[in-house]
Amino acid sequence: MLKEVKTIGVIGAGNIGLGVVCDLLFHGFNVVLVDNSEAALKKASQEISQTLRFAPIIDKRLKAISDESEIASRLNVTSELQDVKDCDFIIENITEKRELKKALYQQLDTICRDEICFAANTSCISITEIGGYTNRPTQVIGIHFMNPSYLKLTVEVIQGDYTSEDTIAVTRTLLEAMNKELVLVNDLPGFVSNRISHLFMNEAAFVVQDQLAKPADVDKIFKECFGHKMGPLETADLIGLDTVMYSLEVLYESFQDPKYRCCPLLKKMVAGGKLGKKVKKGFYEYN
Amino acid sequence: MNITDNKKMTEVNPEINNQVVAFISAHTGIDEIDEHENIFESGLVNSLFAIELMTFIEKQFNIKVTIQDLSLDTFSTISKINEFVTAKMTSNV
Numbered sequence: 001m002l003k004e005v006k007t008i009g010v011i012g013a014g015n016i017g018l019g020v021v022c023d024l025l026f027h028g029f030n031v032v033l034v035d036n037s038e039a040a041l042k043k044a045s046q047e048i049s050q051t052l053r054f055a056p057i058i059d060k061r062l063k064a065i066s067d068e069s070e071i072a073s074r075l076n077v078t079s080e081l082q083d084v085k086d087c088d089f090i091i092e093n094i095t096e097k098r099e100l101k102k103a104l105y106q107q108l109d110t111i112c113r114d115e116i117c118f119a120a121n122t123s124c125i126s127i128t129e130i131g132g133y134t135n136r137p138t139q140v141i142g143i144h145f146m147n148p149s150y151l152k153l154t155v156e157v158i159q160g161d162y163t164s165e166d167t168i169a170v171t172r173t174l175l176e177a178m179n180k181e182l183v184l185v186n187d188l189p190g191f192v193s194n195r196i197s198h199l200f201m202n203e204a205a206f207v208v209q210d211q212l213a214k215p216a217d218v219d220k221i222f223k224e225c226f227g228h229k230m231g232p233l234e235t236a237d238l239i240g241l242d243t244v245m246y247s248l249e250v251l252y253e254s255f256q257d258p259k260y261r262c263c264p265l266l267k268k269m270v271a272g273g274k275l276g277k278k279v280k281k282g283f284y285e286y287n
Numbered sequence: 288m289n290i291t292d293n294k295k296m297t298e299v300n301p302e303i304n305n306q307v308v309a310f311i312s313a314h315t316g317i318d319e320i321d322e323h324e325n326i327f328e329s330g331l332v333n334s335l336f337a338i339e340l341m342t343f344i345e346k347q348f349n350i351k352v353t354i355q356d357l358s359l360d361t362f363s364t365i366s367k368i369n370e371f372v373t374a375k376m377t378s379n380v
Contacts, residue, residue, distance in 0.1 A: 054338045057357040064354045148335065216316070229333065286314055 005174050006030060009084030009112075011104065012093035013037070013044040013077075015240065015278060016121060019148035020091055022051045025074060026062050026150055027178045032076045032084050041077050048075065051150070059151055061179070085111050089174060091143065093121045096246035101125060105133035105140075117167045119143040123247040124190040124198070126254070127160035138164040141171050144193055147238060157182040158191050189254035190247070197235070198247055202263050204232035208283070209265035215283040233283040236266075237276035241283075245270050303348070303369045310343050311365075322365040337362055344368065350375040 006029065010021050013035035024031050025048075033048075035041050052065040065071060076083060081104075084090060090108060094100055101122070108118060117139040120130045131137030142158030149155075155175060159168060168184070175182050185192050204218050213221075219231020236244045245267060251260040269275075269282065276282035304322060312318050315331055326332050332340075340362055341352050350372060361371050 050338060050342050053354075054341045054352070054357065056354075057337050057341070057359050057362075058334045064357060066354060151335075223330070284316065 005088040005170065005177075007032065007087050008174075009034065009087035009090045010093065011035075011081070011084070011090065011108075012095075012121075013040045014093060014095075014243075015238070016145060016147050016149070017093035018044055018047050018051070019150055020093065020121065020145050021048055021075070022055065022148070023145075023150040023178055025052060025065060025071070026055075029177075030074045032078065032087055034078055034081050034084060036079055038079060041079060045077055051148075055148075055150055062150060081107055082111055084108070085113075087112065088116065089170070090116060090118045091121055091145075092118065093145075096123045096125065096243055096250060098125060098129075098250075101130060102133045105130060109134045109136065115139075117141060117170050119171065121145050123194050123243060124250040124254070126189050127158045127187045128162065131160045131162050137162040139167050141167050142187070142191065143171065143175070144191060146193075153179065154181045154183060156191060156193050157184050158187050159184055160187045190251050194247055195251065197232075198244065198251060199259065200232045201236040201239075201244055202248055202260070202266065205236070205263035205266045205283075208233070209263055237282035237284055239276065240278055241266060241274060241276045242270045299366070299369055300373055303372050304365055306347055307344070307365055307368050307372075310340070310347070314339070320365060322369075324365075325363045326365075327359060327363055334359065340368075344372060348372050348376060 008024050008029050009032045010017055010024070011034050013033055017033070021031050021033050033044060035044065049071060052071060056062040056064045090112060092104065094104060105118065118134065120127055120140065120142050121144065122130065122142060127140060127142040131140035134140060137160065140160055141163050142160070144156040144158065146152045146155070157171060172182060190198065207213055207218055208215055215233045219234050222228045222231040230238070245262050248260055248262040252262070273279065274281050277286055280286040308320050311320060311326065311332065314336065317331065320326070320331070324331070327334055337359060344350065345352055360367070362368055
């Protein structure tokens with residue numbers, strides 16, 4: 001069993017990955033961030049720097065990191081997957097596509113030391129299935145970090161059919177060092193959070209498609225009547241409409257239940273490049 | 288209102304207000320924002336927006352937001368943002 005986790009390999013520099021990187025840096029870990037897109041890495045460096053400086057305004061428990069040399073010494077941003085070879089733990093946040101994840105995990109399996117655990121920060125794909133992409137299924141676990149990770153004190157952790165108690169213990173230690181409480185659940189596609197939340201987001205898209213209400217009004221009802229911090233459509237925009245669509249596709253494929261069929265409006269928006277906040281247009285437009 | 292407050296109000300740079308309002312409006316889709324409205328407490332934006340707002344302010348007005356400046360109250364209204372930016376720009380001169 002791994003004794004000490006100091007350096008974490010984070011794969012995928014999308015929205016969720018960047019939040020996780022900042023969270024880890026705020027809590028004293030070193031990070032190797034890998035993405036195969038140079039553009040994503042350039043954007044990542046800027047956003048990480050801004051978040052490390054400014055996030056404490058939102059949560060006073062976080063201590064600002066404004067020293068560029070400290071950031072440079074603790075964060076390695078790279079397009080080379082091989083650079084995670086000395087990492088003590090891996091957190092994967094890549095696109096919700098089975099073929100991409102399978103190829104990645106097979107490479108990680110050969111790059112990382114035998115005792116290293118892999119945490120899939122996947123949206124919906126079964127952790128047991130991901131474990132099957134590797135030769136170390138007992139060391140694969142799901143950690144469903146929410147966005148932005150550094151503001152969340154609770155995290156859904158998914159135990160695959162073969163995930164060992166040691167892997168759960170390492171994960172618990174890591175998350176406790178990040179000041180998080182974990183809720184351990186069993187493994188079925190979408191787990192608890194996304195299996196429910198994606199139905200909300202998908203149905204909200206149907207409501208807009210049916211011209212029952214405008215996006216702002218749908219969200220207003222959820223925020224002001226139900227007391228949610230964010231409405232389903234602004235949440236979908238934040239996650240990325242492509243990610244939401246891919247997750248719905250995984251849920252649909254997995255359960256073969258029509259309640260998970262993706263709303264045609266959502267598909268059309270993704271096809272038209274309206275991917276949400278990350279491209280400044282989705283259900284809302286952003287500056 | 289004392290004389291100091293009066294003086295502050297006469298020194299408000301409307302161009303700063305316009306640029307900040309334009310940025311917030313583009314994010315929210317709401318054009319009319321009272322300069323004394325607390326944008327966080329009113330629900331116009333959530334606290335996460337503060338990071339984008341501070342990044343915008345630094346770039347737009349060529350000033351530096353330091354760790355000592357990290358108070359949500361400083362950026363909570365258009366009027367307070369204007370005061371902050373004006374003070375920073377003045378101290379840069």
